[in-house]
Amino acid sequence: MFSNTETSLKVTEIDFLKRQNTQQHHTDGYNIKNLVVRRGKPFQVQVSLSRELRAADKLSLSFSIGENPMKNRGSLLSLKPEREDPNGWKVSVVKKNGNECLLSVTSSPNAPVGKYNLHVKTGTNIYTPENGVIYLLFNPWCEDDAVYMADEAEKEEYVLNDTGYIYVGSAYSIYDRPWNFGQFEEFVLDACMYLLDKSKLKLTERRDPAHVSRAMSALVNANDDSGVLLGNWSGNYANGTSPMDWIGSVTILQQYYKTKKPVRYGQCWVFAGVLNTVMRCLGVPCRCVSTFDSAHDTEENLTVDIYLNEKGEKLNSLSFDSVWNFHVWNDAWMKRTDMPNGFSGWQAIDSTPQEQSQGRFQCGPCPVKAVREGDVYLPYDAKFVYAEVNADRVYWVVKKVNGSDKYFKVGTETQAIGKNISTKAVGQNRREDITREYKYPEGSKEERMSMQRAYSFIRPSGLMPRSGYASTVQTPSGSTEPLVPKEPVTETGLNLEITNTEPLHPGNPLELAITVKISAPGNWTVNLTGSCQLQYYTGNVQANLGTIKETINLEGPSEMQIPLKIAPDAYMKTLSSVEDEVLILVTAIAEVEETNDKLTKETSMRFEYPPITVQMPETAKLYNDFNCAFIFKNKLNVTLENCKLLVEGLGIFKMTTFDLGDIMPGKIVKSEITCTPTRLGEKKIVAKLISNQIKGISAEKGIFITE
Numbered sequence: 001m002f003s004n005t006e007t008s009l010k011v012t013e014i015d016f017l018k019r020q021n022t023q024q025h026h027t028d029g030y031n032i033k034n035l036v037v038r039r040g041k042p043f044q045v046q047v048s049l050s051r052e053l054r055a056a057d058k059l060s061l062s063f064s065i066g067e068n069p070m071k072n073r074g075s076l077l078s079l080k081p082e083r084e085d086p087n088g089w090k091v092s093v094v095k096k097n098g099n100e101c102l103l104s105v106t107s108s109p110n111a112p113v114g115k116y117n118l119h120v121k122t123g124t125n126i127y128t129p130e131n132g133v134i135y136l137l138f139n140p141w142c143e144d145d146a147v148y149m150a151d152e153a154e155k156e157e158y159v160l161n162d163t164g165y166i167y168v169g170s171a172y173s174i175y176d177r178p179w180n181f182g183q184f185e186e187f188v189l190d191a192c193m194y195l196l197d198k199s200k201l202k203l204t205e206r207r208d209p210a211h212v213s214r215a216m217s218a219l220v221n222a223n224d225d226s227g228v229l230l231g232n233w234s235g236n237y238a239n240g241t242s243p244m245d246w247i248g249s250v251t252i253l254q255q256y257y258k259t260k261k262p263v264r265y266g267q268c269w270v271f272a273g274v275l276n277t278v279m280r281c282l283g284v285p286c287r288c289v290s291t292f293d294s295a296h297d298t299e300e301n302l303t304v305d306i307y308l309n310e311k312g313e314k315l316n317s318l319s320f321d322s323v324w325n326f327h328v329w330n331d332a333w334m335k336r337t338d339m340p341n342g343f344s345g346w347q348a349i350d351s352t353p354q355e356q357s358q359g360r361f362q363c364g365p366c367p368v369k370a371v372r373e374g375d376v377y378l379p380y381d382a383k384f385v386y387a388e389v390n391a392d393r394v395y396w397v398v399k400k401v402n403g404s405d406k407y408f409k410v411g412t413e414t415q416a417i418g419k420n421i422s423t424k425a426v427g428q429n430r431r432e433d434i435t436r437e438y439k440y441p442e443g444s445k446e447e448r449m450s451m452q453r454a455y456s457f458i459r460p461s462g463l464m465p466r467s468g469y470a471s472t473v474q475t476p477s478g479s480t481e482p483l484v485p486k487e488p489v490t491e492t493g494l495n496l497e498i499t500n501t502e503p504l505h506p507g508n509p510l511e512l513a514i515t516v517k518i519s520a521p522g523n524w525t526v527n528l529t530g531s532c533q534l535q536y537y538t539g540n541v542q543a544n545l546g547t548i549k550e551t552i553n554l555e556g557p558s559e560m561q562i563p564l565k566i567a568p569d570a571y572m573k574t575l576s577s578v579e580d581e582v583l584i585l586v587t588a589i590a591e592v593e594e595t596n597d598k599l600t601k602e603t604s605m606r607f608e609y610p611p612i613t614v615q616m617p618e619t620a621k622l623y624n625d626f627n628c629a630f631i632f633k634n635k636l637n638v639t640l641e642n643c644k645l646l647v648e649g650l651g652i653f654k655m656t657t658f659d660l661g662d663i664m665p666g667k668i669v670k671s672e673i674t675c676t677p678t679r680l681g682e683k684k685i686v687a688k689l690i691s692n693q694i695k696g697i698s699a700e701k702g703i704f705i706t707e
Helices: 020-023 152-160 190-200 210-221 250-259 266-284 366-375 382-390 443-460 568-577
Strands: 011-015 036-038 040-051 059-065 076-079 090-097 100-106 114-122 124-127 135-137 162-171 173-180 230-231 263-266 287-297 303-306 322-334 346-350 390-399 402-412 419-424 429-432 495-500 510-535 541-566 581-591 600-605 612-617 619-621 626-633 641-649 654-663 670-676 681-691 697-706
Touching: 011 114, 011 124, 020 036, 020 040, 020 173, 040 076, 040 152, 076 250, 076 429, 090 303, 114 190, 152 266, 152 287, 162 266, 162 287, 162 419, 162 600, 173 266, 173 287, 173 681, 173 697, 190 210, 190 250, 190 266, 210 266, 210 322, 210 346, 210 654, 250 402, 263 266, 266 322, 287 382, 303 322, 322 402, 346 366, 366 382, 366 443, 366 619, 382 443, 402 581, 402 600, 443 654, 443 670, 510 568, 612 681, 612 697, 626 681, 641 670
Parallel strands: 036 135, 230 263, 303 390, 619 697
Antiparallel strands: 011 040, 040 100, 059 076, 059 114, 090 100, 114 124, 114 135, 162 173, 287 322, 287 419, 322 346, 390 402, 419 429, 495 510, 510 541, 510 581, 581 600, 612 626, 626 670, 641 654, 641 681, 681 697
């Protein structure tokens, strides 16, 4: 007789066939020892046994997730070959060869995402493999997964691309800021898994990308859960990193994972960059979306009040609302199973902490289609997102009358908010305008219907200024019927244009001009007030630079250009003392004496900077060193003090900082770095120069890495 021990079946080794599995699952980029796979797609494991597998043997794979795995909760799965599990997983024997047994495991396309521990049971024996933790992600390649995306090029961009651009600036001067998402870099996946655990989502909620994306929008900001990034718009970043100084998400997520403490500091594009990394890393297709002249409306009444003093200068103090020159959030791609049909596809999510939603700083997912159709009653936060891209801007001049403030309305702009909504184009390094996805063309029949639909859910409280000081205004009663305001068509056809007549280089005079146009025949007297200020992208004014007040006579139809010139001394001190990038804001108010026509116009422009040149070969071989040089010539008339050059190349070299000191006008500096490529394909090197005077000159260059 055989003794029992001799025949008892044991596992001696498990090979996770990492190379083959990760290639098939599009997870070969992750820099991690463990196996990373996507749900709903089979992966194979090779099990070595103490003897050949017989028909009578009991073999099962056990997968467990979470702290206290239980069968009845679906957090402990015990899978036997060829038997479908009630949770939708299955294991089958692909082939047996002596003591070797090749198994295929298919997870359910709606399995909870996260880290699973694998154990193999044979009879009473349990084998725990080394690196036996398997990471399971969402799967845009699987038709039954809620994040399924049909188009290959789109998956390549929105899931696998680890670099990109975030669009910033202002509506009339949009520029790209290169950003390294770096979802495959070391510790980034672990940081995302840590966030999933920290989110306290129930296991059933981890199946659903809507719950996961909402939780991540809350955890990327640190406002109520010691999440990843602390927001700071104060201009003082002494005990942290200025939001302008980041060039990607990798350093931020690695630091967070290491310390488990919020990283200082973020502003909207940093929050969006990090949330984009987290979503792509977890397998949810995601893109960064910038909207220009974005309304931040505190009462959901779809109007934003802007207050000007009599010189036409914008006042910070009065308003609870603001219009940001740009705001960046994200769109995540998914089926919405929790909603009526027709709202799947892109969903807006926003991790910049602005307003609480259900008691936490989180926003979305809100279907982009719901924003377009005005269905603002749908979850989540549709009213807020709708207002960001559709509010009206109402201008008020505050004048002292008999010692108290009185408010005079000097204009309403109905088409000024939510312009040029932008994201990076699929497979190309250019900006794509997606405004049409968020709203119907201004003035179209569909737009008016959508607006009326939205108003019917929002009920604006009449158009009144609503600063804390506005009690001097009488409110007309009963004005709650849906308003579809039109741009006022003035009798004289008054129009204003604001331009710069010379390039806006720091250290040079700012040469600006306001053009007043009148299209009606006749003699007209126009009172023009113009002001120039420096402001943050959040609309907060930092300095008043100068104003003009002129009365001009025009014989219509005609136009006249009034210059507005600001000397360098007026702004250079402010430029050097703030740690943020500032924009030049020009506001103009025109009034026609004869008809009382009024018009207000504002434009934000950015300074123009000399470029950084990146010199390196077009291609390089894997693991073969090459040199990369960064060259910068200061073509400005001012010394750039305290210059730093930040450079990063994913899969080539880690983030590096060069201290360049002061760069005098005309001086050329050159920094060099030795690069060792560790990953194949097209890679990008990103560089950024920051100084006291200039907060971010960026450059990037691509290189192709071959075997």
